[in-house]
Amino acid sequence: MTHRPLWIGTSFKMNKTRAQSVAYATRLRSELGGGVPGVRAFVIPPATALAEVSLALEGAPVRTGVQNAHWADGGAWTGELSVPQAADAGARIVEIGHSERRAHFAETDGTVRLKVGAVLRHGLTPLVCCGESAEVFARGGSVEHVLRQVEAAFAGLSGTRGDEGLGRALIAYEPVWAIGEHGREPRPEDVAPVHEALAAEWGDRVGGVLYGGSVTPGNAADLLRVPGVGGLFVGRAAWDVEGFLELLRVGRRHAGAMA
Numbered sequence: 001m002t003h004r005p006l007w008i009g010t011s012f013k014m015n016k017t018r019a020q021s022v023a024y025a026t027r028l029r030s031e032l033g034g035g036v037p038g039v040r041a042f043v044i045p046p047a048t049a050l051a052e053v054s055l056a057l058e059g060a061p062v063r064t065g066v067q068n069a070h071w072a073d074g075g076a077w078t079g080e081l082s083v084p085q086a087a088d089a090g091a092r093i094v095e096i097g098h099s100e101r102r103a104h105f106a107e108t109d110g111t112v113r114l115k116v117g118a119v120l121r122h123g124l125t126p127l128v129c130c131g132e133s134a135e136v137f138a139r140g141g142s143v144e145h146v147l148r149q150v151e152a153a154f155a156g157l158s159g160t161r162g163d164e165g166l167g168r169a170l171i172a173y174e175p176v177w178a179i180g181e182h183g184r185e186p187r188p189e190d191v192a193p194v195h196e197a198l199a200a201e202w203g204d205r206v207g208g209v210l211y212g213g214s215v216t217p218g219n220a221a222d223l224l225r226v227p228g229v230g231g232l233f234v235g236r237a238a239w240d241v242e243g244f245l246e247l248l249r250v251g252r253r254h255a256g257a258m259a
């Protein structure tokens with residue numbers, strides 16, 4: 001049986017200068033050489049550093065991405081960034097619908113769907129974030145909540161894995177209660193039901209389903225063993241490049257064990 005490569009990546013969120021981002025990329029490039037067997041690495045720096053980081057990683061086995069993009073190709077949208085602009089700066093991945101954007105910047109299922117359409121239209125990979133609040137988790141509504149978010153994100157799109165359309169998309173399941181410095185580290189059994197449901201509904205239709213939220217080198221192997229988890233999307237633990245390299249090593253060991 002062949003296994004799909006694991007996707008392991010990080011978003012710097014609103015952190016790092018251009019110089020810090022490029023230093024990170026340069027170190028990553030020199031450490032990774034030809035790549036990490038069984039793993040597809042990606043880095044999503046702040047937009048200010050995207051072009052330089054993409055150049056620093058040109059030809060290296062690391063994709064770059066952008067943390068958000070507008071659905072229009074251009075126009076009077078002050079403060080926004082379009083998918084063609086992100087692609088021009090080297091992005092191959094566009095993160096969409098992170099819970100911080102849903103909570104603080106009025107991102108809705110409707111705007112997520114528009115953005116997914118724009119990203120696919122331009123041949124990039126949408127990385128669609130989904131996840132339930134602590135309240136929804138506590139009342140046992142996680143699976144229903146997440147499936148509804150993902151259904152809305154991909155409404156009307158079709159395709160199978162490997163296709164040029166939806167098959168290129170990635171899903172990141174990031175329970176809101178697990179994200180960030182106030183998040184709670186999940187137990188594998190906390191996130192297993194949603195991953196099982198996502199694998200059943202979407203596993204054959206998208207490029208991969210990642211887990212995100214309080215991932216560390218210490219819990220990464222256990223989280224990768226949750227059925228349906230096809231990678232990790234990491235914040236804090238990967239902001240130091242040594243942490244990211246350690247997570248990539250965990251991914252390589254997991255991929256090797258599954259081969």
Ligand SMILES: O=C[C@H](O)COP(=O)(O)O
Nearest residue numbers: 179180213214234235236
């Ligand atoms: O984008 C990444 C996620 O929001 C996870 O963040 P975290 O690893 O710092 O909890």
